[in-house]
Amino acid sequence: MDFDSILKVFNERGFKARAFDNIDQVVKVLEKEIGPEQSVGVGGSITVKQSGITDILRARGNIVYFHWEVDKSEIGKTRKLASQADVYLCSSNAVTADGKLVNIDGIGNRVASMFYGPDRVYIICGRNKVVENEEQAVERIKNEACPPNARRLALRTPCSKTGRCHDCDSPDRMCSVKVVMERCPKGKEINLMFVDQDLGY
Protein backbone atom coordinates (compact mmCIF):
# COMPACT_ATOMS: atom_id res chain seq x y z
CA MET A 1 0.00 0.00 0.00
CA ASP A 2 1.25 3.48 -0.80
CA PHE A 3 1.07 5.57 2.39
CA ASP A 4 2.71 8.73 0.96
CA SER A 5 -0.40 10.89 0.72
CA ILE A 6 -1.86 9.83 4.07
CA LEU A 7 1.49 10.45 5.81
CA LYS A 8 1.56 13.94 4.30
CA VAL A 9 -1.99 14.73 5.44
CA PHE A 10 -1.40 13.57 9.02
CA ASN A 11 2.02 15.20 9.33
CA GLU A 12 0.47 18.50 8.21
CA ARG A 13 -2.04 18.08 11.04
CA GLY A 14 0.64 17.86 13.71
CA PHE A 15 0.91 14.09 14.04
CA LYS A 16 4.18 12.22 13.59
CA ALA A 17 3.22 9.75 10.89
CA ARG A 18 5.50 7.01 9.57
CA ALA A 19 5.01 3.88 7.48
CA PHE A 20 6.44 0.39 7.97
CA ASP A 21 6.43 -2.80 5.94
CA ASN A 22 5.55 -5.03 8.87
CA ILE A 23 4.78 -5.08 12.58
CA ASP A 24 8.25 -6.39 13.51
CA GLN A 25 9.76 -3.13 12.29
CA VAL A 26 7.31 -1.23 14.50
CA VAL A 27 8.27 -3.29 17.54
CA LYS A 28 11.96 -2.54 16.95
CA VAL A 29 11.25 1.21 16.78
CA LEU A 30 9.16 1.07 19.96
CA GLU A 31 11.95 -0.77 21.78
CA LYS A 32 14.33 1.99 20.74
CA GLU A 33 12.11 5.02 21.40
CA ILE A 34 10.55 3.97 24.72
CA GLY A 35 13.06 4.47 27.53
CA PRO A 36 13.58 1.62 30.01
CA GLU A 37 12.51 3.92 32.84
CA GLN A 38 9.23 4.95 31.22
CA SER A 39 5.88 3.51 32.26
CA VAL A 40 3.69 2.28 29.44
CA GLY A 41 -0.11 2.20 29.30
CA VAL A 42 -1.92 0.10 26.72
CA GLY A 43 -5.44 0.51 25.36
CA GLY A 44 -7.48 -2.54 24.40
CA SER A 45 -5.96 -3.54 21.07
CA ILE A 46 -5.54 -6.85 19.27
CA THR A 47 -2.82 -5.20 17.17
CA VAL A 48 -0.72 -4.28 20.21
CA LYS A 49 -1.41 -7.58 21.96
CA GLN A 50 -0.38 -9.67 18.94
CA SER A 51 2.76 -7.58 18.34
CA GLY A 52 4.32 -9.01 21.52
CA ILE A 53 5.62 -5.58 22.55
CA THR A 54 4.19 -5.70 26.09
CA ASP A 55 6.15 -8.88 26.91
CA ILE A 56 9.34 -7.38 25.44
CA LEU A 57 8.98 -4.17 27.45
CA ARG A 58 8.23 -5.98 30.71
CA ALA A 59 11.16 -8.35 30.20
CA ARG A 60 13.56 -5.41 30.06
CA GLY A 61 12.06 -3.70 33.11
CA ASN A 62 9.36 -1.29 31.93
CA ILE A 63 6.22 -1.06 34.01
CA VAL A 64 3.34 -1.89 31.66
CA TYR A 65 -0.31 -1.25 32.49
CA PHE A 66 -2.51 -3.35 30.22
CA HIS A 67 -5.96 -4.28 31.56
CA TRP A 68 -6.17 -7.32 29.27
CA GLU A 69 -3.20 -8.85 31.06
CA VAL A 70 -4.25 -8.53 34.70
CA ASP A 71 -6.61 -10.28 37.10
CA LYS A 72 -10.28 -9.27 36.78
CA SER A 73 -10.14 -7.47 40.15
CA GLU A 74 -7.34 -5.21 38.83
CA ILE A 75 -8.92 -4.16 35.52
CA GLY A 76 -10.40 -0.81 36.62
CA LYS A 77 -7.29 0.27 38.49
CA THR A 78 -5.06 -0.76 35.58
CA ARG A 79 -7.10 1.30 33.08
CA LYS A 80 -6.61 4.37 35.31
CA LEU A 81 -2.88 3.78 35.73
CA ALA A 82 -2.53 3.30 31.97
CA SER A 83 -4.10 6.70 31.40
CA GLN A 84 -1.41 8.31 33.59
CA ALA A 85 1.58 6.45 32.10
CA ASP A 86 4.48 8.18 30.34
CA VAL A 87 3.73 6.47 27.04
CA TYR A 88 0.52 5.00 25.63
CA LEU A 89 0.17 2.28 23.00
CA CYS A 90 -3.01 1.50 21.11
CA SER A 91 -4.50 1.16 17.66
CA SER A 92 -7.21 3.13 15.90
CA ASN A 93 -10.52 1.64 14.79
CA ALA A 94 -10.29 3.61 11.56
CA VAL A 95 -8.09 6.20 9.90
CA THR A 96 -9.35 8.39 7.07
CA ALA A 97 -7.40 9.36 3.99
CA ASP A 98 -8.40 12.98 4.68
CA GLY A 99 -6.66 13.01 8.06
CA LYS A 100 -8.98 11.89 10.86
CA LEU A 101 -8.68 9.22 13.52
CA VAL A 102 -12.09 7.73 14.25
CA ASN A 103 -12.66 5.58 17.30
CA ILE A 104 -15.58 4.15 19.24
CA ASP A 105 -15.22 2.84 22.80
CA GLY A 106 -17.49 1.17 25.29
CA ILE A 107 -15.88 2.75 28.36
CA GLY A 108 -13.83 5.51 26.78
CA ASN A 109 -10.52 4.90 28.56
CA ARG A 110 -8.69 4.16 25.33
CA VAL A 111 -9.97 7.13 23.34
CA ALA A 112 -9.45 9.50 26.28
CA SER A 113 -5.83 8.40 26.66
CA MET A 114 -5.26 8.94 22.96
CA PHE A 115 -5.81 12.70 23.33
CA TYR A 116 -5.29 13.41 27.07
CA GLY A 117 -3.07 11.91 29.76
CA PRO A 118 0.15 10.32 28.53
CA ASP A 119 2.38 12.88 26.80
CA ARG A 120 3.49 10.46 24.10
CA VAL A 121 1.18 8.11 22.24
CA TYR A 122 1.90 5.44 19.63
CA ILE A 123 -1.05 4.41 17.46
CA ILE A 124 -0.37 1.37 15.29
CA CYS A 125 -2.62 1.13 12.23
CA GLY A 126 -2.72 -1.81 9.86
CA ARG A 127 -3.62 -1.02 6.24
CA ASN A 128 -7.07 -2.55 6.85
CA LYS A 129 -7.93 0.46 9.07
CA VAL A 130 -7.60 3.01 6.28
CA VAL A 131 -10.83 4.33 4.74
CA GLU A 132 -11.77 7.36 2.65
CA ASN A 133 -13.76 9.50 5.07
CA GLU A 134 -15.53 9.74 8.43
CA GLU A 135 -18.74 8.16 7.16
CA GLN A 136 -16.86 5.11 5.90
CA ALA A 137 -14.93 5.01 9.16
CA VAL A 138 -18.08 4.66 11.24
CA GLU A 139 -19.45 2.08 8.80
CA ARG A 140 -16.22 0.12 9.13
CA ILE A 141 -16.19 0.27 12.92
CA LYS A 142 -19.83 -0.69 13.37
CA ASN A 143 -19.99 -3.43 10.77
CA GLU A 144 -16.46 -4.80 10.49
CA ALA A 145 -14.78 -4.18 13.84
CA CYS A 146 -17.56 -4.40 16.42
CA PRO A 147 -19.18 -7.73 15.44
CA PRO A 148 -16.01 -9.87 15.76
CA ASN A 149 -15.00 -7.92 18.86
CA ALA A 150 -18.40 -8.55 20.44
CA ARG A 151 -18.03 -12.27 19.66
CA ARG A 152 -14.53 -12.34 21.10
CA LEU A 153 -15.79 -10.77 24.32
CA ALA A 154 -18.94 -12.96 24.37
CA LEU A 155 -21.14 -9.87 24.51
CA ARG A 156 -24.85 -10.35 24.01
CA THR A 157 -25.31 -7.70 21.36
CA PRO A 158 -27.23 -8.07 18.10
CA CYS A 159 -24.05 -7.52 16.07
CA SER A 160 -22.40 -10.54 17.67
CA LYS A 161 -25.20 -12.68 16.20
CA THR A 162 -25.81 -11.08 12.79
CA GLY A 163 -22.43 -9.50 11.99
CA ARG A 164 -24.10 -6.10 11.40
CA CYS A 165 -24.83 -3.11 13.64
CA HIS A 166 -28.43 -2.65 14.84
CA ASP A 167 -27.77 0.53 16.84
CA CYS A 168 -28.79 -1.49 19.85
CA ASP A 169 -29.86 -0.62 23.38
CA SER A 170 -28.26 -3.77 24.72
CA PRO A 171 -26.80 -3.64 28.26
CA ASP A 172 -23.67 -5.06 26.61
CA ARG A 173 -23.52 -2.28 23.97
CA MET A 174 -19.88 -1.59 23.16
CA CYS A 175 -20.49 1.71 21.36
CA SER A 176 -20.78 4.49 23.95
CA VAL A 177 -18.14 7.06 23.07
CA LYS A 178 -17.27 8.19 19.54
CA VAL A 179 -14.18 10.37 19.12
CA VAL A 180 -12.96 11.97 15.91
CA MET A 181 -9.48 13.43 16.21
CA GLU A 182 -8.80 15.97 13.46
CA ARG A 183 -5.55 17.49 14.68
CA CYS A 184 -2.86 16.50 17.14
CA PRO A 185 -3.77 18.35 20.37
CA LYS A 186 -1.27 20.97 21.58
CA GLY A 187 1.50 19.61 23.81
CA LYS A 188 0.85 16.03 22.82
CA GLU A 189 3.11 13.80 20.73
CA ILE A 190 1.04 11.33 18.74
CA ASN A 191 2.97 8.87 16.60
CA LEU A 192 0.95 7.22 13.86
CA MET A 193 2.63 4.03 12.71
CA PHE A 194 1.05 2.76 9.51
CA VAL A 195 1.84 -0.85 8.69
CA ASP A 196 1.48 -2.52 5.29
CA GLN A 197 -0.26 -5.54 6.84
CA ASP A 198 -3.80 -6.30 7.98
CA LEU A 199 -3.76 -5.98 11.77
CA GLY A 200 -6.55 -6.29 14.32
CA TYR A 201 -10.23 -5.72 13.57
Ligand code: SF4
Ligand atom coordinates in the same frame (compact mmCIF):
# COMPACT_ATOMS: atom_id res chain seq x y z
S1 SF4 B 1 -24.49 -0.28 18.59
FE1 SF4 B 1 -24.85 -2.36 19.37
S2 SF4 B 1 -25.25 -3.61 17.55
FE2 SF4 B 1 -24.26 -1.71 16.86
S3 SF4 B 1 -22.09 -2.24 16.76
FE3 SF4 B 1 -22.48 -1.28 18.75
S4 SF4 B 1 -22.83 -3.00 20.13
FE4 SF4 B 1 -23.07 -3.77 18.03
